Amino acid sequence: MAKEEHRGARRPQFLKLLTPGCFLKLEIPRSFIKYLDKSEHRKATLFSPLMGNFWHMSIVKEGCNMYLSSGWGSFAQAHNLEAGRFVLFRYEGNMVFTVKLFLSDGCLAEHGANNISPRRILLQEPIDVEDSSLDDAAGSKPKSILSCGYIEKNIDVARTNIVKRTIKD
Template sequence: MLTVSHVLMITSFSFILLNLGYFFPLSFCWFTYLSWGFKAVLTSAAASEFTLERALHFLFLFKASRYHLQMARSAPVPAFFQVLVGDFSEKLKMPTAFVNDFNGPALCKLRGPNGKCWDVKLEEKNNDLFFHKGWKKFVKDNYLEEGDFLVFNYDGNSLFSVTIYDESACEMDMEEAKRKRSTGGLVGQMRDYVMPGETRLRIIEFKSEHLCFKRTMETHRLYQLNIPIIIARAKGLMSKRTIELRDPSNRSWPVAVTPMEDGRTLMNKGWCDCYKANQIKKGNTVVFEFVKGHVKLHIVRDEGYEVMLTGPNIVY
């Protein structure tokens, strides 16, 4: 006779056999085992002592063992991190410990926080492995700066998922980074003007109470840069040998100043190191703001913006 104990035992056994399908291939004929289990339960003397409490306990133990089996089968995802320092915009070195166990293809994909992927070619040099061709575009498109902290998770199939952390030690807000970093952190109002002929002009209005000037970088300005005569005289630069520049990361750069016979004052030695470290490129606009004791730099990398300086001490 089919008793309550039999029903409990059959139900428990059915649950387990049904869940075995999670671990075994579909071709596994667990229906056969289920039929065998029903027969064994109906003829088992132990079924008479199979209470509801024991059935629940049995199911709990099975679920716990299944969980641990899942955890054991889940291999850890290979990963590494890198802090962006120095000249990281052209290529980025992988950690040696990761490379020793890496056997992926020469062409990989980097998936950014927004889900978009970039093709990046790996370069081997002196037994080191670098993200190289394509890496520069990934840096530019994700507004990466020195000091950013990147975590690379490798899925084993030529794909790296990249998580980006900024100076706040939290995941980077990409929209905020786009707004702030593409305009060099300038605090001002962005405006779009439609000029005659339907030409759209994008303007950043930068207000300052300090003496300041701007320069759009050209090839000759990457090595030395002319300071307006009015500012040089107002700040007494003709009698100084160096000035201190502060970049957007608040790093200090001592730069030599040289007065010329025609009245101009040039920034030269030290300026080249500053622009290289900040990845200043031809076409970028740099605002030089003379605050107390140093010159603050604002770098606008987006060439689609025209910077308009406003204030009582603006010099062009």
């Protein structure tokens, strides 16, 4: 009986074959949209177990289609994604996805192997930011959402998982 309950708790997933035109925005399959939270979809978070990082990105709706947009290109660049590879998205709920990366031969990508290498990247793109550093020391203020022009981020994608951000006016 416990096995039946575990099977019923399966999380929805979808697999995307990366094509040359998908590195600025990535379409979420229409048949998958029904699994997403019913609230207004503006942001999504991808968790990459490969590098141990969370990646925040915006969701864009165009007609009946939904796309991972601002932030997706940064994720793809940091993970050395290229056309012919596959990405498996598992929906965890609350617009959070765990992703697994596969090479063009179908093998799971591994950190430190020849297929994925950590890199330092400099990104400039417009995004909305939830910045917990705006909270005061006592933690009495709620998180603020900033809508700013551009954010310059220096991201060290390495074993130490250091992320440095500076907000430009």
